[in-house]
Amino acid sequence: MKPRLTIFDEPMLYTEGLSKLLTQSKIFNTIDICNSLETLSKHLKDEPPEILVISSNMFMLTELFKSVETIISEHNNIKIIIIGNCYDVIDIRKLFNKGIKSYLDKTCRYNEFIKSINALLLNEIYICDHAKERMISFISNEQGTRNLHIRDPLTRREMEILKLICDGFSSKDISEKLFISINTVETHRKRILLKLNVKNTAGVVKYAIENHIID
Template sequence: MANIKIAIVDDHQIVRDGIKILIEDEPGFEVLFEAENGKQATDLSKKHSPDLIIMDITMPKMNGIEATEIIKNEQPDVKILALTMLSEDQHIKKMIKAGASGYILKSSGREELIKAINTIIGGKHYFSDDATQAILQELVQPSVSKAKEPDDVNITDRELEVLKLIVNEFTNQEIADQLYVSVRTVDAHRRNLLQKTGAKNTAGLVKFAIKNNLFENNDNG
């Protein structure tokens, strides 16, 4: 099996060095290139076509959000793992909207980094628990947001079940097995959810679930 080709994008050399050491110690992983800003990342990505990019958010010249949008538009198959700090919760949401498949904290250890990479390469999303909690905390505060509530979009109980499993990184086949339905039925529920919520992809559904606090509602219901 070919190595997973990974790019590291961060404006701090010491951060890149640390991540590189962790990655190169893992069999099957290969550091393809490093970049210190989003502009370098987009140029090098076009030239070298990595499988996955570990992308810092706040960088000079071009930030990680802009770079992610450009790379995903030009190379949709390239996976993006956002590298964040807890204080960047607003930026995290923008990174997911731009096309990132997940995020981990800069304080994460080797085990979580490897797990995040493997999860995303496997076609799923990975969201650091600590960062997700920070976003949830911000979202449950009183606000003047005009976002639709779940009732406004008429999501059925079965669709909520499917949505929760999607958020928990289940594949369509795993959801079908869990709910004792066909994969075609799961596909139909997913399409309905995308249409009702206005989401464009799985990341959009995750954002909707977080914004409407559906994690807690489903766990209690």
């Protein structure tokens, strides 16, 4: 039996064009389009598809993590494809940890989209070529910097700020959330980098993931 596909994206011109192309491929039994969260929620409740395509147009990244987690917890048979805005390696890894089965950059062509569909139908995962190249580069660049032991333990406040950094909050957001000045946040950021022996936010997030501080 052919699977059902739902596309959660905008604008309509793009989604309708993709739907017509996919209809010609005769891979799917039905193809539905949702352009709002309300429509998607109702559709998933009434007629959950086998495959769901979600575009990064529809969510901020932190919201996307939560939405994927919620959808998988409620419909664990749905296979999710994320069309991302060239997310970095750590964010892609987190999306797979949350339960997606395929990741494609927005720059991917139609034939690679079809490759991802075919992989999912074989119960495999799929990562587009561009994202694979970033992963290889990331691993190569990090080979010499794996000595991530902490010189001094993080304080409770530093741990709190580290988790907020990993959730994508800016220094301004953190200062407002914790009722402290931006200068204080920046001081904590510098101390965290020093203690973790990393150079930037990507290194902080990588450390947090590898040490199970965040999911």
